[in-house]
Amino acid sequence: MAPHRLPVSARAAHLRGVAKMTSSSLNQSKDEGNNPTPDPVMETRAQLDALDDQLIALIRQRAVISAAAQSARIAIGGSRTDLARENRIIGRYHQALGSAGRDIALNLLHVCRGHIFRTPAAKPRHAFLGPRGTFSETALLTLCHPEDGSQVAMPSVDAAVAAVRSGEADDAVIPAENTVTGPLYASLDSLALGTPPVTITREVCIPVHFVLAAVPGTRLGDVRTVATHPQAHAQTLTWLKEHLPGVRYQPTASTAEAAQALLTSDARHSAAICSSDAAERYQLNVLADNLSHGPQAHTRFVEIARQATTPAVNPTGNDTTSLVLYTGHQDPLAVIDDLASHQVELIRLHSRPDAATIPEGGYLWLDCRGHIADRRLSRAVSQLKRRGKLTVLGSYPTV
Known part of the structure; x- marks a missing residue:
């Protein structure tokens, strides 16, 4: 039997219908390729990214307001930080979020005190045992770049530690121990006693070499009085007994203070035991060098910060x-x-x-x-x- 054939007009209509269906199917497949099924992981990550953007904006806003509050306190004679308030903030976060909340609060306070979003007025203040030219300053510059904040000379170790506790300084570098004379108990006592607590963040050991310096025109035979820090005196006592027996010793708060004092008094018969840097800074003549006990003399310095605001x-x-x-x-x-x-x-x-x-x-x-x-x-x-x-x-x- 011959196959049944549709009339030409009917076959044409049938082919147009098939073509339309095929085109519709192709368009549907194309649309589906351009609009894939939503990925729930990507959607939630996008939400988290949006929340992070909001948190960062809020933290930056808090840092600005915190800086304004700090400036207002300083303007009326207060300290840079309000310890009682910071402790309340830490307690609030800890109560709400547990131990992780305490860490969040500490880091938040760290940010708001200018340690990340720094402005010229919020650069950190690094305290050290002064004046300029001490080994403490050398240790500080070993740990911190000179342009990373300001260096603040303090008259004593106790004053440097107190500056950190009060918020006047962000950190401080103080001597802790010498390889010849042992521990500096004044430093240990300052760190161990008193509130709020401080924390040690880094340590550095630097070689210690002493010179005998005096104002221009003074000769070694003219020296009747030698001034220096007690630790430096103990480290150079052997040299003094050999080269300047019977000389009078005058203790000072630091070796650089002894050098600086020569410029403000009748120092024709006086000398200072200090670093070569201090002698150069205060334009003194070096009468003798290598006064310490051999090349192995080192002093260990520690950098401290306030415990409550230091991660x-x-x-x-x-x-x-x-x-x-x-x-x-x-x-x-x-x-x-x-x-x-x-x-x-x-x-x-x-x-x-x-x-x-x-x-x-x-x-x-x-x-x-x-x-x-x-x-x-x-x-x-x-x-x-x-x-x-x-x-x-x-x-x-x-x-």
């Missing part, structure tokens, strides 16, 4: 943790045993006596190898807390 320093693998245990009359050997039982290496131990100037009844200063985040050290600290009040002064790297 913890992350482990570097080359860290020291400083602890202060207010022991009263406890046996230091028992404390050493506690550390040894957790295989914690003790680098330094300093015992301060029971004295009227230490109301806590004395303390032990412990420098341990490692970071507080290390499991063994963390467990050792927990055990030491059972012996009395313990303060962690920071886990920090050596620069």
Whole structure:
């Protein structure tokens, strides 16, 4: 039987219908390719990005308002920071968000004090034991670029630490220990005692070399009085006994202060033991150099900041943790045993006596190898807390 054939007009209409359907299907496929099914992950990430943009804008706005509040306080004679208010803010975040909230508050305060969104007026202030030309200034410039904020000379270690506590300075660099004469107890006491607590953020060791300097025209045989810091005097005593026996010693707050003082008095028979930088700064003549005990003399300096507004320093693998245990009359050997039982290496131990100037009844200063985040050290600290009040002064790297 011959196949049934549609009339030409009918076949044409049929083909047009097929073509229309095919075109419609192709267009639908094309549309579907241009408009894929929404990705829920991408949608939520876009929402999070939008929230982050809002948070960043709010934080920047808070930083501006915080700077205005700071300027208003300073204008009426107040300090740069309001410690009571900052502690309330930290407590509020901690109560609302737990331990993570405390970290958020600390970082937020850090930002609002000008550490990230800096303006020329909000650059950090770095305190050091002055005047200009001290080894403390050298240590500070080793840690901080000269253009990174301002350097503020302080008349004493206590004044430098107090400036950090009050918010007058953002941080300070002070001497902690010398390889010849040992620890500087004035520095340790300033850090261990007083409130609010401070934290050590970094340490640096620098070589210490002394010169004997005097005003132009003074010769070595003319010197009757030598002025310097007690630590410098102790480190150069052997040289003094050999070359200037019987000379009168005048203590000063720093080696650079001794050099500076020669410019403001009748100094024809006086000299200062100071750094070569200080001698050059105050335009003094060097009568003798290499006064210290050999080339191995170094002083260790620590950088400190206020604990409440300084985020913890992350482990570097080359860290020291400083602890202060207010022991009263406890046996230091028992404390050493506690550390040894957790295989914690003790680098330094300093015992301060029971004295009227230490109301806590004395303390032990412990420098341990490692970071507080290390499991063994963390467990050792927990055990030491059972012996009395313990303060962690920071886990920090050596620069």
